[in-house]
Amino acid sequence: MAAVILQRQRQRRKRRNCKERVVTIDHLTEQEVVSGYRLDKASNAELKGLCREDLSPRTDRFCSLQSMTKVLTGLRVLAEGDFLSEVADLHGTSKATAATVVDEFVNSVNLRLRNIRFQTDRTELNKIKRKFYQKCRIPNIIGAVDGTLITIQAPTEDEAAYVCRKNYHALNVQAVCDPDARFTDVIAMWPGSQHDAAIFNSCGLKNYLELNDIGMLLGDSGYPLRKYLLTPKLNPSTPQEVEFNKYHSRGRIVIEKSFGLLKSRFRTDSLIQCRGGARAIFPCDS
Structure with a gap:
């Protein structure tokens, strides 16, 4: 039954x-x-x-x-x-x-996916330096560094720390790219209120460049001038300084181009808000 x-x-x-x-x-x-x-x-x-x-x-x-x-x-x-x-x-x-x-x-x-890695091979670094020299006539350049703000929803913890200078919630994402606008180092873990220079000073890439004399990065005036980080001349007063800033901008613009390509192709705010985040880090940070 x-x-x-x-x-x-x-x-x-x-x-x-x-x-x-x-x-x-x-x-x-x-x-x-x-x-x-x-x-x-x-x-x-x-x-x-x-x-x-x-x-x-x-x-x-x-x-x-x-x-x-x-x-x-x-x-x-x-x-x-x-x-x-x-x-x-x-x-x-x-x-x-x-x-x-x-x-x-x-x-x-x-x-x-392990396609974002900072190049340490000397032969490849020399190729990068040649491409940057052809672009901006500045020798020994191995990359351009900058930060970009990625919009996020207001977090439940430390909400105020994520309010950026433009008065919305964001992450301040630091990235380095090569002359072909390919990202070679990305850190997406800092709140929007964090300054670009503070993020760079705490990253593994900065420590690596200090210990290994392999070349220089191009950064904007928000970064400090270092032997491995070349910034533009503030308040240029001579034709040579003006000319230097022009070529510096010509080389550093590749990082702006990289951010533009990323944000036009993918909605990076959606990417960051996914669980686990979108974080590709330099080996020294892991």
Whole structure:
């Protein structure tokens, strides 16, 4: 009798209905993929392979979420800054699932993607120095450093410390880039009220440059002049000083360009607010 009742209950149980999910981008053109996800098809496939171990379904249950769906969901949030409900509808998931997926995706990228590393090889450093010299006619330059403000939601702890000089909540993110506008060092852990010079003085890169005479960084007037950090001349009074500032600006502008490219491609405020943060650090800081 009990077996008959159990069989009837199973018959009455409705089959689980899942939304149609996006598991591939083959039906989209290259332009549509770049517009919606900021990466081309090849880069999406490479990112999927890189994060496969972290994002692959851990069970064979019905309607388990595939790794490509997670990659596309995460990229969409970072690229467009869309509401989670809209991203969930677009990729066939629930809002709660989309929120969990974004966290998983960002944490996996932080763990697996190791493309931001300061160059220490002498041969590569010489190539960087030559490119900077061609750009700004200043020798021995290995990078440009600056900070940028990334908007965040007001935190629940030490809220006042995150209010920046522009009167909104932010992180002050320090970055160094090479002459090709590629980031070589990024620190995204300091509140918006922190000064650029204070962040640099406490970072591992500064300690490394002090101990190793490998070249100089270009920084703006907010940084102190050091043997490894070249800043512009304040209140130039001679034609030579004016000319120096002009070439210094020509070399340092690459870091401004890098920030512009980053913020135009990805919504960096969405990136920072994900659990785990977006933090690529110099080895000395780890």
